[in-house]
Amino acid sequence: MEVRQARHFLAIVDHGTTGRAAATLHVTQPALSQSIVALERELRAQLFVRSTRGMTLTSAGETLVQPARSLIESSVRAIAAIEGSMDVPRGELTLAVTPALASTPVSPWVARFRARYPHVMVRLLAYYGDESVETFFDRHGVELLVTFDGAPGADRVRCVEGGAQEMVVALPPGMPVGEGPTVRLDQIAHLPFAVAPPNTSMRRLLLAAFEQIGAPLHVSVESPFMDALPSLVAAGAGAAILPAETAGTLRAAGSVVKHPDPPINRHYYLYYSEHHLSYAAQAFVRTVLSGL
Structure with a gap:
């Protein structure tokens, strides 16, 4: 089995159909099918059960998966070793x-x-x-x-x-909070928050933090435009949890910036x-x- 054949075989294993595998490999579907047929002929074993729903491995095909992956990995390492000797x-x-x-x-x-x-x-x-x-x-x-x-x-x-990316609490200008550099989340849990959309890491992070203190998250604005959140906070649209690297921009816009206690990191x-x-x-x- 050649490295090219191993790549073709594993592409179908990973994608389930010759169509998707061919697209990933940037080859035509007929050429990929012919490569697999040639491999089966060479090994004298059927590797896939073909159906309208895709390609399913036979027991012989399952046995070939790990050796095929090892062959590709060895090929990658060999090329890297040669190129690495030149380090360019x-x-x-x-x-x-x-x-x-x-x-x-x-x-x-x-x-x-x-x-x-x-x-x-x-x-x-x-x-x-x-x-x-x-x-x-x-x-x-x-x-x-x-x-x-x-x-x-x-x-x-x-x-x-x-x-890990350190996060800070951004509050609208003039928000009455303590003089210290930190604020507890339960102290500001009653505030509305400008947040990222659902299923984003920012939203999940905020929900987890509120769940930890047993408080609901009150959403005032939901925006996919993360660059807009500091402006929304500065305009008084709500509080926000944002990366610490935005602290300078937040303070320049008049927002109150505090470090959460306990810390929140992504x-x-x-x-x-x-x-x-x-x-x-x-x-x-x-x-x-x-x-x-």
Whole structure:
């Protein structure tokens, strides 16, 4: 079995149909089908049961999955070893990022990477969390993704925690609170809040914090435009929980900024494709890990 055949086989295993697998591999569906038929002929075993609903593995096919993954991984490592001996990755690297993390920590990561590997052009792609990490990898062909949460695939996607984003409490101008730098959430739980949409990490974080103190969350404004939340707070539309890096902007607009007690943090993660990692992407992962 060749590496190309292993990629074709695993693409169908991972996507369930030749159509979706062919689209991911950027090959035609007939060519992919012919490749699998040739592989079955070579192995003298039927690997899939074909139906109108897709492709289901036979017992022989299930036996082949792990060896196929090992073959691809060995191929990736071999190429990386050769390229690594030269230590000069080139070309382009696409990095998907949740917008709230583009400034910190992704910008410093990219700057460190570019300082060491100036021949690689980095392209940032927005990830809004409206689809799973694994699905996003499949549909957009990215190798790396930085976001707050998500469920990595069992075999194909790995993740490493990159750190935590500190949050602050932003209150409308003139809001009477204590003189200290902190405020307890139960002291302001009666206030209306400007919030992110449901099913976003910001909204889940806020709901979890309110659930911890046993209080309901009163929503005054729900906005997908995160850049608008500081302006909404400054205009008196409600309080908000926002990244600490916005504190300067909030204070300049007249808002009251406090640190929550206890602290509220959002952990973020670097996700990467286990079996389709170019040398440039491997170098980026190493750059990030070296700074953690």
